[in-house]
Amino acid sequence: MEENKFLRNFIEVFDEVPTEAITMNTVLRAIEGWSSLVGLSIIAMADQEYGVEIDDVDLRGIKTVGELFDLIQKKTNVK
Amino acid sequence: MLNDFLLEGKSVLVTGASSGIGRETAIRLAEQGASVMLTGRNRDALNETLSLMKNKDTHSLFAADMEDPSAFASLIENIGCCDGAVHCAGIYKSQPCRYISESQLHQIMHLNFEIPVLLTKTLLKKRKINKNGSVIFISSILAYYVSEGSLAYGASKSALNAAVRFFALELSGLKIRVNAISPGVVKTNFIRKNNTGISQERIDEDEKMYPLGYGTPEDVANAVVFFLSDASKWITGSNLIIDGGFSLR
Numbered sequence: 001m002e003e004n005k006f007l008r009n010f011i012e013v014f015d016e017v018p019t020e021a022i023t024m025n026t027v028l029r030a031i032e033g034w035s036s037l038v039g040l041s042i043i044a045m046a047d048q049e050y051g052v053e054i055d056d057v058d059l060r061g062i063k064t065v066g067e068l069f070d071l072i073q074k075k076t077n078v079k
Numbered sequence: 080m081l082n083d084f085l086l087e088g089k090s091v092l093v094t095g096a097s098s099g100i101g102r103e104t105a106i107r108l109a110e111q112g113a114s115v116m117l118t119g120r121n122r123d124a125l126n127e128t129l130s131l132m133k134n135k136d137t138h139s140l141f142a143a144d145m146e147d148p149s150a151f152a153s154l155i156e157n158i159g160c161c162d163g164a165v166h167c168a169g170i171y172k173s174q175p176c177r178y179i180s181e182s183q184l185h186q187i188m189h190l191n192f193e194i195p196v197l198l199t200k201t202l203l204k205k206r207k208i209n210k211n212g213s214v215i216f217i218s219s220i221l222a223y224y225v226s227e228g229s230l231a232y233g234a235s236k237s238a239l240n241a242a243v244r245f246f247a248l249e250l251s252g253l254k255i256r257v258n259a260i261s262p263g264v265v266k267t268n269f270i271r272k273n274n275t276g277i278s279q280e281r282i283d284e285d286e287k288m289y290p291l292g293y294g295t296p297e298d299v300a301n302a303v304v305f306f307l308s309d310a311s312k313w314i315t316g317s318n319l320i321i322d323g324g325f326s327l328r
């Protein structure tokens with residue numbers, strides 16, 4: 001899994017968050033515009049881009065963008 | 080009066096009879112005296128439904144994947160005349176609007192809207208729905224009340240709701256009645272198997288929005304009995320919302 005591609009996919013989830021504002025260390029819930037719809041969109045992104053299923057409990061356990069990357073990567077490897 | 084709710088002598092087609100609302104509907108219809116034609120994809124699950132029904136030898140079973148055109152055609156060929164049809168087969172997929180994929184949009188529209196419409200149309204053309212018959216489409220409150228991630232599903236059920244009214248008008252000459260039932264969340268596998276990403280906790284939280292809690296398949300099946308029975312003989316083109324009070328808020 002490639003980090004830059006992942007960050008691009010991640011940014012697409014948001015309406016208007018600037019690309020520079022997101023790094024692997026960004027805290028998810030601190031991103032402006034974070035909402036339950038964003039949560040749903042991340043789940044859909046993981047499904048469509050990486051073919052992995054995550055749910056909102058998984059998501060709740062995650063703090064940073066990097067942790068989300070790790071989780072998706074872990075799930076892709078399991079498959 | 081109560082006899083009006085019996086379905087004796089009526090033959091009824093039920094789609095989605097292998098699971099959830101369709102299964103419970105088949106069981107209830109048999110209890111009320113109907114002979115039921117059960118269809119769904121999973122033959123074992125259809126047999127399990129049959130094993131739970133009264134008067135087993137009066138029913139028949141047709142396993143078919145309605146997305147497969149040849150299976151769909153042979154299903155229509157093989158089923159006999161009916162006095163009623165209950166369209167329960169359906170799918171859901173949660174997709175925020177910017178993640179709707181073309182293939183999933185097509186699949187949801189196809190299975191939830193086109194298939195029930197085409198099945199009804201073909202049965203009519205082949206004169207397989209008897210005069211004074213009753214056709215019921217299981218829609219959803221998501222056709223009226225929007226919730227995040229349900230665009231494709233809600234649109235498919237809205238289209239179905241429109242179709243109900245056109246059918247109702249055109250079939251009135253044959254005294255065939257056409258109605259929809261729009262349930263709120265009903266406890267079936269539907270919630271779990273179609274909602275990747277939604278945890279049990281979120282579901283429990285959502286249930287609190289329902290003054291009477293989530294519904295059960297029986298709650299919907301009882302309404303189906305009413306719409307199939309002669310007790311509803313003056314009702315056509317209607318859409319019954321059953322949602323435990325969800326839409327009151």
Ligand SMILES: NC(=O)c1ccc[n+]([C@@H]2O[C@H](COP(=O)([O-])OP(=O)(O)OC[C@H]3O[C@@H](n4cnc5c(N)ncnc54)[C@H](OP(=O)(O)O)[C@@H]3O)[C@@H](O)[C@H]2O)c1
Nearest residue numbers: 095097098099100119120121145168169219264265267269
């Ligand atoms: N449960 C709810 O909360 C709820 C709320 C509002 C409306 N509804 C509607 O109620 C209806 C029934 O839902 P349910 O809760 O009973 O769902 P369910 O338990 O998931 O049952 C769905 C049924 O549809 C059948 N089906 C799916 N794809 C099919 C295909 N390609 N060909 C033939 N049959 C197919 C399934 O057959 P197999 O299992 O054999 O594959 C199954 O019998 C649906 O139209 C749904 O939209 C449900």
